[in-house]
Amino acid sequence: MLRLVSTTSTSLPTDPPARARRTSTAADGPTRPVPAIRREDRGLPVLGRLLEFAADPVALMTKQWETYGSVAPLKGALGEDAVMFLGPDACEEALRNKDKAFANGPAWSRIVGPFFNGGLMLIDFDHHHAHRRIMQEAFTRDRLEAYAARMHPAIEHGLSSWQGGPGFQSYWALKQLTLDIAADIFMGGAEDTSRAEMDRVNKAFIACVQAAAGVVRGDVPFTRWGRGYQGRRVLEDFLRQYLPARRATKTDDIFSVLCHIETEDGERFTDDDVVNHMIFLMMAAHDTSTITTSTMLQFLGQHPEWQERCRAESLALGPHPSLKEVEGLVSLELVMKESLRLRPPVPVLIRKAVKDTVVQGVAIPADSNCIVAVHFSHLMEEYWTNPRVFDPDRFSEERREDKSHRYAWEPFGGGVHKCIGLYFAGAEVKSIMHQLLREWTWTVPPAYVAPLDNHSLPFPKDGQPIDFVRRTA
Numbered sequence: 001m002l003r004l005v006s007t008t009s010t011s012l013p014t015d016p017p018a019r020a021r022r023t024s025t026a027a028d029g030p031t032r033p034v035p036a037i038r039r040e041d042r043g044l045p046v047l048g049r050l051l052e053f054a055a056d057p058v059a060l061m062t063k064q065w066e067t068y069g070s071v072a073p074l075k076g077a078l079g080e081d082a083v084m085f086l087g088p089d090a091c092e093e094a095l096r097n098k099d100k101a102f103a104n105g106p107a108w109s110r111i112v113g114p115f116f117n118g119g120l121m122l123i124d125f126d127h128h129h130a131h132r133r134i135m136q137e138a139f140t141r142d143r144l145e146a147y148a149a150r151m152h153p154a155i156e157h158g159l160s161s162w163q164g165g166p167g168f169q170s171y172w173a174l175k176q177l178t179l180d181i182a183a184d185i186f187m188g189g190a191e192d193t194s195r196a197e198m199d200r201v202n203k204a205f206i207a208c209v210q211a212a213a214g215v216v217r218g219d220v221p222f223t224r225w226g227r228g229y230q231g232r233r234v235l236e237d238f239l240r241q242y243l244p245a246r247r248a249t250k251t252d253d254i255f256s257v258l259c260h261i262e263t264e265d266g267e268r269f270t271d272d273d274v275v276n277h278m279i280f281l282m283m284a285a286h287d288t289s290t291i292t293t294s295t296m297l298q299f300l301g302q303h304p305e306w307q308e309r310c311r312a313e314s315l316a317l318g319p320h321p322s323l324k325e326v327e328g329l330v331s332l333e334l335v336m337k338e339s340l341r342l343r344p345p346v347p348v349l350i351r352k353a354v355k356d357t358v359v360q361g362v363a364i365p366a367d368s369n370c371i372v373a374v375h376f377s378h379l380m381e382e383y384w385t386n387p388r389v390f391d392p393d394r395f396s397e398e399r400r401e402d403k404s405h406r407y408a409w410e411p412f413g414g415g416v417h418k419c420i421g422l423y424f425a426g427a428e429v430k431s432i433m434h435q436l437l438r439e440w441t442w443t444v445p446p447a448y449v450a451p452l453d454n455h456s457l458p459f460p461k462d463g464q465p466i467d468f469v470r471r472t473a
């Protein structure tokens, strides 16, 4: 399993292998082929190195770097070959995608299935550019302020049912909380919907997310994919039912906003676009924010001095701070950045090469499956001091270790597909933490290492039990 707190796991090399230091590109000299895969790195028949990745992605990335350097061959499931990009230079080249050689759609749709079709992350080039321009309008400063103001009552309502106690299953509680917040901020509360209907929608949404890990990949009843297809139908019907009302009136939930936004040139989303973007946005926002908040909860439980420092800042504000005030919670900001460094919710990004290209002087042929190993950059000793240690101050103005390389810290990706919701995520995660710090106190044993399930986005399989007590004064 991924050992984030322990310093005993495989150490990272301080010097990249000679191969990785070459940086020639197509423009400045000859290229070399992707290194041949060694016999011992072929992994299991059929599964390749899939199980190794699921057990400990960072250990696998480290081995790849030590053996092959910044562009490493990898045997995936069903005997498929892939190329892994390691280190911020290679990640930067792939994500900046100067010659438009890497596409998202053909890569991500193979992983997440057809359940998020039409989502911003799954479309490419001109199509993506046109939709991103419209979507940008949903994430302006004014809009964010409105979402942020709406979040506090939603969070308060969600937290009102928390019982706490020893061994409190914090991850599952947070997952429910972020779903409830999404029902309000994304859907606008779906006013005519009963709790039972909302639960059905939530289940449909979870079925789509979980379908990614399905083995049988078709609309087959009683399989993950079968449930995913069914879930997508439920979500589409639900959203289409509310579309006329959202088109008719302007409110400050994302659903209504997507119905009304337009660019200066008058470009707008069609009904199909709104449905596709809504389903994808909820997916993009949900697990990522849940994982980030639960990681922060774990680290603050293990580092009481940081918990107190963050609490003091939150107590100095009222229960419903403005977006500007939330952004001014400096210690929480440092803790969030450090949590995203140590456990990025999206540890790898994937791409398909749609034409021949070059990364770090290595020729990448068209059709290659590519893996951008973001998490590895976060743990390299070349860029971070004691990278395995929780040390939020590394992001402070005096140290700014994240500035050691433009792509040393990339939990939100980079290039044209960089997360459009990063400020929204900051507001949501910090607003949840703000209320938790004001109302609760908690501890996590210093030796606790989250047993992560890495089959889709990494989450603690044990529900992350923590001792959670309501504050008295």
Ligand code: HEM
Binding pocket: 104, 120, 121, 122, 132, 281, 284, 285, 286, 288, 289, 292, 344, 345, 346, 349, 350, 411, 412, 413, 414, 416, 417, 418, 419, 420, 421, 422, 424, 425
């Ligand atoms: C801590 C929370 C979050 C993390 C770590 C995160 C991470 C990421 C990453 C790594 C990507 C790039 C994917 C790629 O390049 O293939 C991405 C894209 C995206 N994210 Fe986030 N995300 C978070 C929260 C959110 C939220 C709250 C929203 C919406 C409200 C959101 C909406 C999106 C969208 C729409 C894209 C696709 C952008 C595009 O392709 O142009 N994300 N996110």
